[in-house]
Amino acid sequence: MTTLTPSASPRVVRELADDLAVDADLRDRAGKPPFDEVSRLREAGLPALLTPSGQDSQGGRGSDWRTACTAVRDIAAADSSIAELLAHHHALSWSPRLFAAPDDAAALELRAVHEQWLYGGDIDLPDAQTGTDLALTPTVGGYVLHGRRPLTANVAVADRLAHTARRTDTGEWVVVLVNPAHPGVSTEPAHDPLGQRLSGAGGVSYDDVPVSADQVLGTVPVDEHEISPFTALAPLTRRLLLVQVGLGNAEGALAEARDISRALPRPGSLATLDTGGDCGTPPTDPYLLLAYGELATAAHSAAAVVERATEALAQGLGAGPALGADERADIAFLVGAAETVTAQSALHITTRVLEVTADAPSPSTDPGLDRFWRNARALTAHGSAAHRLRDIGEHYLNGLH
Known part of the structure; x- marks a missing residue:
């Protein structure tokens, strides 16, 4: 197993991104389960990026989160489906730290690294109005898990699935970790998704699957005021990684479009796309230059907002249980802003690049720019910008958490 070091990771990530970019469009069209891609991630050491070896004496690993976020973004520029798979893994791999006792969390993380686990699943923070599809029933010597989750991250390739479930005896919400290899676990890949076709998402069902006591990571209070600010970072880690x-998907689309526009034959040039060479003179169409100026500005603006949220979340994770409610609220504010700005920019960029490259011959020189647009639509379809903006406004205007 390879474990990345901070100095080596940028080079390794770039090499992996370049490798994934070579056949990204072909793999996207084939839509096969990403077993080979997961092997590439493991060979590069990316699933083990957030390992105990990176933590400081206080248990904080904020700098690792910055590195993980950068890696996900770089991979997404080449293949956002695989980046989403890695993003969910990184968010869920922190579940022991956020929900379990420190000693139990450390032991579980070491085992995960040793056995090269890839995490899947979904963890929600409950409230009094929400429910869960999963029920955990006490039995002699442990529990059994029953129910179905219609859409779960990484189910096609995960080694462990993390979920929130409700205990049938007490009504408490708990976080459980399940081995999907058990015969009582059945998975069903998502069929014909619009985008993010290789992310390994799908449905999962549990038919009285045994769960031992050590597979229950911890209890999650239903009352939001009883949840510690540190534990309440759990959904923010997933949201920011998906941002x-x-x-990265938008930046990849823009870079691909730039390469196409540079290579297009222009009036007065003898070069053609068949030569494979440079056309000699740079593009001078003022409307094309205006379009790329607009798109580059949108990408840089989104990046600035995302980087600020990334820094804030890294500091919050580094603070650990000492994190205060006000600090957590500020982090949520920045993550919500990053989601909103990035969603707008990604949809705009991935749509416009189809327009500015419309004159490119196809299919021989077509890199499959439509996949960037489809992936952007899939990534932004499940969040409500109006709800995010309302929450941001509540926090900014009234100081509400």
Whole structure:
């Protein structure tokens, strides 16, 4: 197993991104389960990026989160489906730290690194109005898990699935970790998704699957005021990592479009696309230059907002249980802003690049720019910008958490 070091990771990530970019469009069209891609991630050491070896004496690993976010964003520029898979893994791999006792969390993380686990699943923070599809029933010596989750991250390739479930005896919400290899676990890949076709998402069902006591990571209070600010970072880690996927996808689309526009034959030039060479003179169409100026500005603006949120979340994770409610609220504000700005920019960029490259011959020189647009649509379809903006406004105007 390879474990990345901070100095080596940028080079390794770039090499992996370049490798994924070579056949990204072909793999997207084939839509096969990403077993080979997961092997490439493991060979590069990316699933083990957030390992105990990176933590400081206080248990904080904020600098690792910055590195993980950068890696997800760089991979997304080449293949956002695989970046989403990695993003969910990174967010869920922190579940022991956020929900379990420190000693139990450390032991579980070491085992995960040793056995090269890839995490999947979904963890929601409950409130009094929400429910869960999963029920955990006490039995002699442990529990059994029953129910179905219609859409779960990484189910096609995960080694462990993390979920929130409700205990049937007490009504408490708990976080459980399940081995999907058990015969009582059945998975069903998502069929014909619009975008993010290789992310390994799908449905999962549990038919009285045994769960031992040590597979229950911890209890999640239903009352939001009883949840510690540190534990309440759990959904923010997932959301921000998915923002990195969306931003990387937009940046990848813009870079691909730039290469196409530079290579297009222009009036007065003898070069053609068949020569494979440079056309000699740079593009001078003022409307094309205006379009790329607009798109580059949108990408840089989104990146600035995302980087600020990334820094804030890294500091919050580094603070650990000492994190205060006000600090957590500020982080949520920045993550919500990053989601909103990035969603707008990603949809705009991935749509416009189809227009500015419309004159490119196809299919021989077509890199499959439509996949960037489809992936952007898939990544932004499940969040409500109006709800995010309302929450941001509540925090900014009234100081509400």
